[in-house]
Amino acid sequence: xxxxxxxxxxxxxxxxxxxxxxxxxxxxxxxxxxxxxxxxxxxxxxxxxxxxxxxxxxxxxxxxxxxxxxxxxxxxxxxxxxxxxxxxxxxxxxxxxxxxxxxxxxxxxxxxxxxxxxxxxxxxxxxxxxxxxxxxxxxxxxxxxxxxxxxxxxxxxxxxxxxxxxxxxxxxxxxxxxxxxxxxxxxxxxxxxxxxxxxxxxxxxxxxxxxxxxxxxxxxxxxxxxxxxxxxxxxxxxxxxxxxxxxxxxxxxxxxxxxxxxxxxxxxxxxxxxxxxxxxxxxxxxxxxxxxx
Amino acid sequence: xxxxxxxxxxxxxxxxxxxxxxxxxxxxxxxxxxxxxxxxxxxxxxxxxxxxxxxxxxxxxxxxxxxxxxxxxxxxxxxxxxxxxxxxxxxxxxxxxxxxxxxxxxxxxxxxxxxxxxxxxxxxxxxxxxxxxxxxxxxxxxxxxxxxxxxxxxxxxxxxxxxxxxxxxxxxxxxxxxxxxxxxxxxxxxxxxxxxxxxxxxxxxxxxxxxxxxxxxxxxxxxxxxxxxxxxxxxxxxxxxxxxxxxxxxxxxxxxxxxxxxxxxxxxxxxxxxxxxxxxxxxx
Numbered sequence: 001x002x003x004x005x006x007x008x009x010x011x012x013x014x015x016x017x018x019x020x021x022x023x024x025x026x027x028x029x030x031x032x033x034x035x036x037x038x039x040x041x042x043x044x045x046x047x048x049x050x051x052x053x054x055x056x057x058x059x060x061x062x063x064x065x066x067x068x069x070x071x072x073x074x075x076x077x078x079x080x081x082x083x084x085x086x087x088x089x090x091x092x093x094x095x096x097x098x099x100x101x102x103x104x105x106x107x108x109x110x111x112x113x114x115x116x117x118x119x120x121x122x123x124x125x126x127x128x129x130x131x132x133x134x135x136x137x138x139x140x141x142x143x144x145x146x147x148x149x150x151x152x153x154x155x156x157x158x159x160x161x162x163x164x165x166x167x168x169x170x171x172x173x174x175x176x177x178x179x180x181x182x183x184x185x186x187x188x189x190x191x192x193x194x195x196x197x198x199x200x201x202x203x204x205x206x207x208x209x210x211x212x213x214x215x216x217x218x219x220x221x222x223x224x225x226x227x228x229x230x231x232x233x234x235x236x237x238x239x240x241x242x243x244x245x246x247x248x249x250x251x252x253x254x255x256x257x258x259x260x261x262x263x264x265x266x267x268x269x270x271x272x273x274x275x276x277x278x279x280x281x282x283x284x285x286x287x288x289x290x291x292x293x
Numbered sequence: 294x295x296x297x298x299x300x301x302x303x304x305x306x307x308x309x310x311x312x313x314x315x316x317x318x319x320x321x322x323x324x325x326x327x328x329x330x331x332x333x334x335x336x337x338x339x340x341x342x343x344x345x346x347x348x349x350x351x352x353x354x355x356x357x358x359x360x361x362x363x364x365x366x367x368x369x370x371x372x373x374x375x376x377x378x379x380x381x382x383x384x385x386x387x388x389x390x391x392x393x394x395x396x397x398x399x400x401x402x403x404x405x406x407x408x409x410x411x412x413x414x415x416x417x418x419x420x421x422x423x424x425x426x427x428x429x430x431x432x433x434x435x436x437x438x439x440x441x442x443x444x445x446x447x448x449x450x451x452x453x454x455x456x457x458x459x460x461x462x463x464x465x466x467x468x469x470x471x472x473x474x475x476x477x478x479x480x481x482x483x484x485x486x487x488x489x490x491x492x493x494x495x496x497x498x499x500x501x502x503x504x505x506x507x508x509x510x511x512x513x514x515x516x517x518x519x520x521x522x523x524x525x526x527x528x529x530x531x532x533x534x535x536x537x538x539x540x541x542x543x544x545x546x547x548x549x550x551x552x553x554x555x556x557x558x559x560x561x562x563x564x565x566x567x568x569x570x571x572x573x574x575x576x577x
Contacts, residue, residue: 007399007400007401008400010394010398010399010400010479011400013390013391013393013394013398013479013483014390014391014394014395014406016386016387016390016391017387017388017390017391017410017450017454018391018406018410020387020443020446020447020450021409021410021413021447021450021451023428023443023447024425024428024443024444024446024447025413025447026409026413027424027428028418028421028422028424028425028427028428029413029418029421029424031424031427031428032418032420032421032423032424035423035424035427036420042427086319089315090315090316090319093312093315093316094316096308096312098309098312098313098316103320104316104319104320105566106559106562106566107320107323107324108319108320108323109562109565109566109569110323110324110327110555110558111323113504113554113558113565114327114508114551114554114555115507115508115510115525115526115550115551115554116508116510116526117508117510117526117529117530117550118330118526118529118547118550118551119326121529121533121543121547122326122327122329122330122547123326125329125330125333125540125544126326126329131342131343133329133345136345167322167323167326171323172569175566175569175570176569176570179570228419230510230511231508231510231511231526234510234514234530235530248419249419249511252419252420252423256423256426262423262427265420265423266420266423266424268420269418269419269420269421269423270418270420272419272420273418273419273420276419
């Protein structure tokens with residue numbers, strides 16, 4: 001009896017964490033599903049059950065919503081290709097006996113540790129029309145035809161936001177790539193060199209295959225991070241001009257705060273969550289497969 | 294033979310110089326926007342639009358004073374500091390207690406609870422903040438400090454528990470056994486043996502969550518309307534909405550926001566970079 005009581009007191013160790021999780025993690029999780037079936041403005045006591053109507057609207061009528069998903073997907077695509085490409089090239093340059101490689105690493109990793117709001121506001125200031133430093137510099141370089149309101153011009157707004165996002169993110173990919181490269185034993189390269197493999201062959205037949213798990217990891221985390229982009233948008237365009245830089249998180253907020261449609265916002269959140277969950281599952285599946293090999 | 298080694302040397306020289314050139318160019322592109330923010334904070338409301346110099350002839354350091362006082366950034370700064378200290382301390386305490394229990398103690402449904410906590414890390418629910426807002430409203434915690442603190446503790450817990458449990462699992466038990474024989478209680482072992490040994494993992498937990506809380510914006514935007522309770526990122530957005538033209542003060546506020554992070558980062562960069570890499574790789 002005493003022994004059992006003693007065992008039960010072990011629960012006290014996990015109690016604070018569990019309590020917080022039940023109230024602020026698990027309850028909202030189920031509440032989202034419940035609310036997604038309701039029509040509710042978030043204030044009145046009048047909550048109406050509407051079945052799957054919110055989901056039907058999300059999937060069949062809400063063009064702005066799917067436009068925002070496409071915008072985030074475009075930013076994600078650019079991050080996967082350009083941002084991670086730059087990160088990999090820089091990591092390869094640094095992995096080659098570069099003196100002061102450590103200094104570069106410290107500098108490249110600076111933007112990822114800073115507030116997204118501050119980064120967004122800095123770039124909004126740089127992109128300012130017509131007196132921001134970017135436009136002024138373009139005039140000085142004789143490229144006057146390029147001067148524009150980068151964040152308000154429908155043609156450039158999304159790519160400008162994506163550029164800020166990539167500026168912030170590449171250092172993170174760089175650090176992971178560099179750690180991956182430094183994990184490859186040097187003897188393998190030495191052996192290949194002795195066998196007469198040139199630099200390109202060493203890269204293609206040694207570096208690339210050994211780095212595949214790292215590539216996959218970085219890609220998945222890039223997708224999850226880029227799809228959920230919010231801070232930078234909030235500080236630069238807030239979704240504008242028109243709907244040109246709307247992303248899923250800004251749309252969910254607009255449904256909730258702007259339109260006062262809490263149920264509908266939850267349905268959007270679940271639809272978006274399903275997209276992200278698919279990516280996460282893909283990650284688990286791939287990394288499990290890797291581990292077995 | 295001679296010319297061949299010369300050729301290789303030349304090739305190596307060109308390759309190295311090119312590498313340095315590219316790396317330095319990218320490094321400058323990382324630093325320039327931050328420098329531009331800082332020098333813009335030293336100009337006047339008028340000169341900030343005209344003076345494109347990288348170091349103004351006259352530096353208006355008083356802008357930082359005005360940002361701190363008139364701009365309200367002193368208040369925002371203290372709020373941010375308060376939230377960060379409270380949330381990170383709570384995460385360290387609660388996660389290390391739970392991780393120690395999951396690793397060393399026995400109780401019914403242990404694995405069930407562990408998997409429940411960890412699964413919440415894996416499942417992304419971008420809509421959860423709507424329900425969280427509804428919950429806080431129900432509890433009367435909207436626009437309160439505690440309403441901003443509790444959800445953030447919860448957000449940091451799963452990863453911290455996962456990291457610490459993995460760390461405890463790898464630790465030898467000899468020291469704890471010795472302490473137990475000496476009559477140390479479970480709580481005493483956690484405090485005097487487990488926590489000091491877990492310092493490397495705790496450092497990662499602290500660094501991760503400090504950055505997370507200091508830079509948090511979405512939740513602050515949703516639930517804090519009172520300027521006296523706002524953290525820095527939220528305060529910056531409010532400031533730029535109200536004082537559309539006072540760029541030097543805005544830039545000073547932004548500098549105030551990032552300087553503590555940069556200082557901590559430069560002091561601890563080795564641990565931070567190692568921690569981030571370890572964090573990402575354990576996520577595998």
